[in-house]
Amino acid sequence: MALPLPPGLTPPEIAFICEMELVTIIPRQRLEGLELLGGPLKPLNPPQRASIPLWLALLLKRQRRANIVPPPWLSPDSLSAILKYETEIDAFSPPPRLPPLPSGTSLVFSPPFLPGSTADATADALPYHWLELGSMLLEAAPEDFDDANEVRKLLRGLREARMAKLRQGVEVLDAGGGVKMNGVGGMEVGEARTFITGVVDGLRKIGKSREEARKERDRENGYSPSQDFDDDEMDMR
Amino acid sequence: MSSYYDVDAILTDAQKVPCTFELTVPGLGFLEGNMSGPMKSGSKVELPLWLGEMLALSQNMGTNTSLVSLDHPTALSHRVLNALKADARTVDLRSLAPHFYNLGARILELFEEEEMIEILSDAFKSRAAVIADQAHNPRGALGEGADFMRGLDENERQLFRASHDSAKAVRTWMTDLKK
Amino acid sequence: MDIDDLLAEVSVDSISQETRDLQELTRSWVAERVAPEILPWPSDLMERVLDRIRRQIELVEDQTGNMDPKTNFKLIVIQTELERFKFLVRSFLRARLKKIDAHPLHILARHAASATDLLPLLSPAEHQYLTSHQALLTSHYASSFLSQFPASLQRMDDTTGGISMVDKPDEDAAVFVRVLRDVGEVAVEGTDKRLEMKRGDVWVVRWSTMRGWVASGDLELI
Numbered sequence: 001m002a003l004p005l006p007p008g009l010t011p012p013e014i015a016f017i018c019e020m021e022l023v024t025i026i027p028r029q030r031l032e033g034l035e036l037l038g039g040p041l042k043p044l045n046p047p048q049r050a051s052i053p054l055w056l057a058l059l060l061k062r063q064r065r066a067n068i069v070p071p072p073w074l075s076p077d078s079l080s081a082i083l084k085y086e087t088e089i090d091a092f093s094p095p096p097r098l099p100p101l102p103s104g105t106s107l108v109f110s111p112p113f114l115p116g117s118t119a120d121a122t123a124d125a126l127p128y129h130w131l132e133l134g135s136m137l138l139e140a141a142p143e144d145f146d147d148a149n150e151v152r153k154l155l156r157g158l159r160e161a162r163m164a165k166l167r168q169g170v171e172v173l174d175a176g177g178g179v180k181m182n183g184v185g186g187m188e189v190g191e192a193r194t195f196i197t198g199v200v201d202g203l204r205k206i207g208k209s210r211e212e213a214r215k216e217r218d219r220e221n222g223y224s225p226s227q228d229f230d231d232d233e234m235d236m237r
Numbered sequence: 238m239s240s241y242y243d244v245d246a247i248l249t250d251a252q253k254v255p256c257t258f259e260l261t262v263p264g265l266g267f268l269e270g271n272m273s274g275p276m277k278s279g280s281k282v283e284l285p286l287w288l289g290e291m292l293a294l295s296q297n298m299g300t301n302t303s304l305v306s307l308d309h310p311t312a313l314s315h316r317v318l319n320a321l322k323a324d325a326r327t328v329d330l331r332s333l334a335p336h337f338y339n340l341g342a343r344i345l346e347l348f349e350e351e352e353m354i355e356i357l358s359d360a361f362k363s364r365a366a367v368i369a370d371q372a373h374n375p376r377g378a379l380g381e382g383a384d385f386m387r388g389l390d391e392n393e394r395q396l397f398r399a400s401h402d403s404a405k406a407v408r409t410w411m412t413d414l415k416k
Numbered sequence: 417m418d419i420d421d422l423l424a425e426v427s428v429d430s431i432s433q434e435t436r437d438l439q440e441l442t443r444s445w446v447a448e449r450v451a452p453e454i455l456p457w458p459s460d461l462m463e464r465v466l467d468r469i470r471r472q473i474e475l476v477e478d479q480t481g482n483m484d485p486k487t488n489f490k491l492i493v494i495q496t497e498l499e500r501f502k503f504l505v506r507s508f509l510r511a512r513l514k515k516i517d518a519h520p521l522h523i524l525a526r527h528a529a530s531a532t533d534l535l536p537l538l539s540p541a542e543h544q545y546l547t548s549h550q551a552l553l554t555s556h557y558a559s560s561f562l563s564q565f566p567a568s569l570q571r572m573d574d575t576t577g578g579i580s581m582v583d584k585p586d587e588d589a590a591v592f593v594r595v596l597r598d599v600g601e602v603a604v605e606g607t608d609k610r611l612e613m614k615r616g617d618v619w620v621v622r623w624s625t626m627r628g629w630v631a632s633g634d635l636e637l638i
Contacts, residue, residue, distance in 0.1 A: 002517045003510035008403075009449055011410035016503070017442060034490060037468050037501050039435035041493075059496060063489075098616050101597065108596040109431075110636060113439045139414045167369040170362055176607035177590045177621040184618050189592050189638055191407045194399035195372070196620055199365045200590040202392055204622070206338055206357045209345040211606035218605075241581045 014190045015136065018129040019055035020112040023137075024069040024119035027060070051118045054133065058140050068141045071116070072123035074134055076147055079154035082126060086161040092183030096125040111186070131159060131187045166192045175203040175211070245391060249339040253283040255308040256292065262304065286343060293347070312337060313344055318356050325360035326367055329388035337390035361393075368393060372400035437464055445508040447630065447637040450592070452585040452623050454515040454523055456535035456631070457542065465505065472498050515585070516546050521573055522584040524550070588622045595619070597634045 009017075020038070027044040034041040044050055049069065052060075060066035072078060085093045096116055102108060116127030127133070134155045142148040166188060173179055177200050184192075204211070240246070258265075258280045266274035269282045276282075284292070284305075292305035311317070312333035320328050330337040341357045368389070371382050389397060440461050447455055476498065479491055516523055516538075524546060527537040538546065554572070562570050574581045599613040604625050613619060618638065629635040 001510060002514035003507065004514075005449075007450060007452065009446065011407050013449070013507075015410065016500070017446070019500075020438070020442065031493075032486075032490065034493060036494065036497050037434060037465075037472055038438040038497065039432040055496065055500065056493065059493065095616065101615065105633070107436050107439060108633065109439055110443075110594060110596060112442075113435070135411060135414055163373070167366070167373065170366045170369065173362065173620075174609075175358070176604040176609035177619075177625075178604055178609045178611045179620045180611075181592075181618045181620060182616070186638070187407060189618075191403050193592065194403050195365075195369055195396065197590040197592075198396045198399055199362065200620060200622075201586070201588075202338065202361055202365075202396070203358050204588060204590075205342050206345075206361060207354050208342055209349070210351070210354055213349070215606040240583045241579055242583055 008193045009190050011187065011190055014129075014186050015132050017112055018132040018136070018186065019053065019058070021054050021117045021127075021129055021133055022051045022115050023054050023057045023071070023117050023133075024049050024051050025057050025060060025066040026069060027066045029065045031060075031065070049119065051115070054117075054136065058136070061141050061144075068137060068144045069119040070137055070141075070145055070151075071118060071121045071127075071133075073121065073126060073130070074117075074137065074145075074151060075123070076150045076154060078123045079151065079158065081124065083154055083157050083161065086158060086165075090165070092162060092165065092181070094125060095183045096122045096127055126158075126183070126185065129186045131155065131185050162188060163191070166196075169196075170199060173199050173203065175200065175207040177204075245336060245339060249336040249343060250287040251285050252310065252312075252334055252336065252340050254286050254289045254310045254344075255281060256284045256289045256305045257281050257308070258305055259302050260304055286340070290347065307347060309344060309348070310334070310340065313341060313353070318353065321356050321360040325363045326385065328360070329384075330390040330393070331388050335391050338392050364389075364393060365396060368397045369400060372397055373404050433464075434468070437461060437468075441465055441504055441508070443636050445504055445511070448508055448511040450637040451627075451630075452589040452591070453587060453627075454512055454526075454537065456530065456533070456537055457512075457539040459535065459539065462505075462539070465501070469498065469501055469505070472501075512542065513545070516542060517549075519582075519584050520546055520550050520553075521582045525582075587624045590620050591623045591626065592638045593619050593621060593626055593630070593635045594638050595635055599629055599634050 025044075026049055027046045029044070029046060031041075031044040033043040038053070041052065041056070042050060044052075044066070057066065057068055061068055073082070082093050096114075099109075099114065111128035114127075115121060117129070117133050121127065134151070138145070138148055138152055138155070145151055162185070166184075169179070169181075173196065179196075179200070258276050258278055261275050261278045263275040265276035266272065268276060268284065269280060289305060289307050293303050293307045295304055317328070317333060334340045338357060338361060341353065345353060367382075367385060371386065386397070440458070444455070444458050444461065472494065476491060476495055479487060482488070482491075523537065527543060527546075530537040557572070558570075562572075572581055595613045595615050595617040598615050602611045602613055602621075602625060603609065604611070604622065611619065611621065613635075626635055630637060
């Protein structure tokens with residue numbers, strides 16, 4: 001049965017992805033190691049901290065088998081500093097520093113598979129899934145925060161400041177696409193996707209005749225766009 | 238080229254454009270209500286875009302004259318383009334043409350007009366910014382924004398609906414978390 | 417490179433095959449949900465994932481009925497994760513089915529052209545679904561209305577009049593991409609745009625310009 005959803009990701013799907021983020025817990029009960037489909041889970045030995053996927057942390061938390069250690073960026077001090085940046089500067093606050101690139105052509109990891117939300121994550125940058133992760137932790141484990149209300153308030157402020165930037169960004173959109181949006185978050189992409197791609201696609205259609213003429217000219221001049229893909233085995237029509 | 242089953246493209250092509258016959262054509266008089274007579278050279282008639290285009294592109298055997306010459310539809314007249322340049326947000330596009338931008342794009346396939354591309358693109362952008370605000374503030378669409386919303390063309394309506402729905406989906410997810 | 421980087425690099429290479437596959441499956445699922453056209457079927461990945469799911473289901477069936485509370489909780493964890501994987505795989509397959517249903521003839525032609533590629537476009541099951549579904553539709557169209565049309569108007573893949581009846585997706589549609597490895601300067605055909613795409617960047621760009629780099633793993637859709 002074909003999927004009845006439009007292209008793009010729904011908020012529950014984005015949250016589902018975010019639930020694969022690793023978070024740090026303090027177990028209150030032992031749990032033997034498990035061979036899970038997504039990789040081995042090390043044994044949990046209280047009170048030794050452990051990093052496990054968010055979905056499992058939420059499950060353990062609900063059953064009072066563990067407490068969650070919120071990531072350092074999810075604290076009033078860090079969030080206030082980032083909020084200050086977001087209100088003063090036009091661009092999004094810079095995302096966390098990336099780990100070094102694996103050698104050669106091996107698989108490159110990206111969120112939710114980078115440790116952006118464990119207890120030893122960086123304190124001064126919002127990771128890709130900041131809003132979803134923050135909201136879920138605040139709902140499931142408010143008592144694990146020093147000041148859940150303050151954190152909640154700051155998250156709301158950040159969300160508003162950043163959504164306003166996204167909406168005002170129409171001015172820089174153009175028909176060729178090619179808009180850089182570094183630092184944007186997962187739920188923000190989910191919320192702004194239809195609008196931003198709708199404007200870019202609309203502009204492209206208005207300017208289509210000019211583009212076609214230009215493509216024809218370029219072809220006559222023997223120019224072809226740079227297509228130096230690593231893998232040209234694929235069918236690239 | 239748009240897709241075969243695209244209803245919006247079909248509706249766009251059904252919009253009328255002013256055409257002037259350059260030659261007298263026997264038997265075509267019915268297009269202007271002259272049931273059995275010829276279509277006289279110099280007659281002006283409003284024809285659906287698809288038909289006007291076909292006649293304009295078909296050249297009379299042996300000569301270089303087209304059967305018909307096309308003009309800009311009223312929706313894309315100088316007056317409208319000037320109003321868009323002045324303040325695009327106050328123009329009621331829907332009453333001009335329900336598929337205003339699609340019509341513009343089709344006309345631009347037939348006439349090379351750099352300036353019209355710029356005017357339409359700028360209009361679309363400045364109106365999109367208002368659409369984004371309205372979509373995130375549903376009450377605005379009812380109050381002072383109501384006139385603006387009524388004047389949206391079909392593409393703009395779709396843009397509004399899509400942004401409104403995604404904003405709502407995020408709000409719903411946030412409320413559901415609390416359950 | 418400082419010691420942190422060295423340690424991080426070691427840890428990246430020590431990540432289990434299972435976790436790598438989950439990263440790849442998640443990436444493929446998101447890409448399929450977001451891209452305007454269907455992407456090549458990741459056959460090796462899907463074979464490994466489906467095989468693991470099968471074994472995990474057997475394990476759960478074996479262990480249910482075991483009343484020991486400790487084992488019981490382990491089973492809850494395993495089953496919760498199993499359901500997550502089943503969701504991922506299901507949603508991935510259904511997103512592909514939606515595209516196959518929307519543009520069957522276009523996809524059939526692309527699949528035929530990809531038959532000798534490293535990765536054919538469709539899985540054998542998808543190809544079978546597409547051809548049997550098309551056969552059913554064709555006979556249904558024929559018996560309900562097409563046969564009453566003049567012979568010259570019966571085709572469903574006509575291209576006369578400058579417009580093809582074979583519908584295809586808008587390949588220039590804008591998408592959100594994340595740069596995984598430096599790509600360098602990218603030219604958008606038909607425009608003056610030159611984009612300098614660096615690792616970690618997020619861009620909104622038309623799909624047709626990006627698909628080669630998504631296929632090679634230098635970019636991912638988000």
